[in-house]
Amino acid sequence: MDADRDAAPDNVAVLKKALAVERAKGVEIAAELAVARAKASENEALIAQQKLQIARHQI
Numbered sequence: 001m002d003a004d005r006d007a008a009p010d011n012v013a014v015l016k017k018a019l020a021v022e023r024a025k026g027v028e029i030a031a032e033l034a035v036a037r038a039k040a041s042e043n044e045a046l047i048a049q050q051k052l053q054i055a056r057h058q059i
Helices: 002-007 012-058
Strands: none
Touching: none
16 A cells, blocks of 8 residues: 555646646546436337337237
8 A cells, every 4th residue: 555655746737737637537437327318218208118019019
């Protein structure tokens, strides 16, 4: 654990930039997750619609 601390940069500007990069990655991942959830929701709605159409044709 001390080795990790020793490897970390001491420069505040470098640390701030690294933090900003990691935050940006987090925002990007959250956006990708939101898109994936929206696509899944859209697919579920389409499946429900198709099941309803199938049920109507079977009557």
